[in-house]
Amino acid sequence: MAAAEFTTPEMKEFAEVPRLQPGAMAQSKPFLASDKMNEALGFPGTLVPDWHEKAIGRLGELLKKYRSLKVYLDACVHCGACTDKCHYFLGSGDPKNMPVARQDLLRGVYRRHFTLAGKLMPKLVGAQELTRELLDDWFNYFHQCSECRRCSVFCPYGIDTAEITMAGRDILDTVGYGQKYSNEIIGKVHKVGNNLGLPGPALLDTLQGLEEDVKEDTGVDVRYPLDEKGAEVLLITPSADFFAEPHVESLIGYGKVFHAAGISWTLSSKASEAANFGMFIGSYEQMRQVALRIREAALELGAKRIVVGECGHAWRVAYSFWNTLTGIGAGGEDPFALQLQNQLDPAHKQPTHICELTWDLIRRGALKFDKAANDHRVITFHDSCNVARASRMGDAPGGQFDIPRAIIRAVANNYFEMPAGTTHEATFCCGGGGGLLTDELIEIRVKGALPRMDALNQVVERHGVNFMATICAICKAQFTKVLPYYKFNRGMVGGVHQLVSTAIRLGEA
Amino acid sequence: MATIFFAALFYAATAIFVAGLALKVADYARTPAPLKIPTTPAPTTTGGVWLRMLREVFLFHSLFKSNLWIWTFGMLFHAALLLVLVRHLRYFTEPVWFWVAWLQPFGIYAGFAMVAGLLALWARRFLVERVRYISTVSDHLMLALLVGIGASGLGMKFLAHTDVVAVKAFMLGLMRFDIQPLPAHPGLYVHLGLVALLMIVFPFSKLLHVPGVFFSPTRNQADNPREKRHLAPWAAELEKN
CATH class of the missing domain: 3.40.50 (Rossmann fold)
Structure with a gap:
């Protein structure tokens, strides 16, 4: 199905807050994941018959696991501070793309099933039953949020719509209503090692091609090594860096930095992907499984430093979550964390962003x-x-x-x-x-x-x-x-x- | 008769307010925050987090960055409410603390400021299309309740006085389980009734933003995930498999 035609919005010198256009993006929705894609991640293949009961049950579980979700569903006062902060609202005018309205898609169901006021006086407090229409709204509008957290900067209580979107997507997956793009990609990571499904030999071939290109350009033998045991740095980078334009230009740059600084490094075919779409679908378990590949690759290759290439959400997962999920970091006192931390060089931040590494070298005149x-x-x-x-x-x-x-x-x-x-x-x-x-x-x-x-x-x-x-x-x-x-x-x-x-x-x- | 009714009402309202809030706070505190999610740039130390929280709680720093209208009216209301509450301490203390006595005149102006702030916030719910869209019936009722409390209070100060000495005796009596007669005054009945209602709905409504802000992980977490391993109990279980 080709996407329907639409008009590109006009650019303005002084960005304006659009007038509300209810339903403007109601038709926008991603493809559904196939049963195979869902089942590969342990989700039901298609929408289960008892989806209502299961969805409410899952919301109840998430409320026990995530303080963020519980507090954020309670705390919103509908002040309106976030209403003009979302880029999808500013670009589309669809009121359900205002962060608070997006949250309310879930908050209404929370009120109805988990609060006294919502059980007694649903109409009064905006509580709503989870109907099939609302479930479709979840699918459509929780996939019009990029979990970018801009709204959370401006909320007086720090309510982060990303947390709500992640919970919404988690529930959708739990009832067999997952999104194709993310679930298919997570499946590829588990199976092949990266988002693009690029197998080891293809990777090796690509990297050798890069070495030849750089040699031709510069006359210098810059190396782009794969699976080299004993290299100091294990570089984890988004797989798009291996062949997409302009991404590959940065990969070439990382290699040149390592070369110029005389740091030995390697990529890993097992962990040939920095991206972690487990975060996008709000699944701690998926995010953890995807992150564990990095841990395994680091242990196998014996790397002393783990460096992450240019990738936004991957850096969030690496910086904020890897220590929690895999023990890549410092301060862990449990055997699981210690196993890895004993190997990694404590003189460096673990993980390190490639920009931190490069800037450090620049500062030292290297x-x-x-x-x-x-x-x-x-x-x-x-x-x-x-x-x-x-x-x-x-x-x-x-x-x-x-x-x-x-x-x-x-x-x-x-x-x-x-x-x-x-x-x-x-x-x-x-x-x-x-x-x-x-x-x-x-x-x-x-x-x-x-x-x-x-x-x-x-x-x-x-x-x-x-x-x-x-x-x-x-x-x-x-x-x-x-x-x-x-x-x-x-x-x-x-x-x-x-x-x-x-x-x-x-x-x- | 009214005395008994209001005495019972206040005991019940206080019990619901305290117990309801305590249960909510305990629930928030018990629920783990499994991942480090401070909105960055964030302070890296506990001291820094304290400063950030103080800026949020007393200055509404994030709201200031967001929308100056909401900040101005919200600040006007909340700061005025604080002064008004302090002014009301004189009904619950004997002798009245010196600083409460000193703040009395400011509390009177604050009563007007509070109602003005509330009316401005209410106006936004009608005038700003986006805010109108997200407003629920309970959003309007909450504002009505607070305006009602403010207006009935101001009414007793400026229109139809009540016997404040007797009111104080009633309140002190409640605290000492020695019920004293409440003056028969319709304005007072309205005022006290609405205040009791506010206390009762507090733990079941969006007023939970008051404890909620202290438990918001995007605000109260230190930005130190690489230095400290942060693991929730249910997440640690996964490592045993």
């Missing part, structure tokens, strides 16, 4: 650059949502903003910020995150990109920006697809390490 090599570029930086609002780099809060920018300034001469309120913690999602990067959702993806396109347009017009750097595989893929809808060149988007790659001096050939 890398040399020819900044003029980037002079054909006028650069801006798009903060990826999961890096900005769900992780950190370096020692101080906000390092996730400063370090990538510091790298860009160290390797290039022309840099301009997009307008305040669209970057740093208030950054707008690219529109394709959270499991939405699939063709059938192109309309909501294009509309959700509007706030970023508005901001980009301003620096394009004022400063002639022609390159938007970012450190996320999903951002790169999304912008490559969506930029042309707004009459921008798709080649405008690229990685921070693409810029590093252009300017780095590799020493004598």
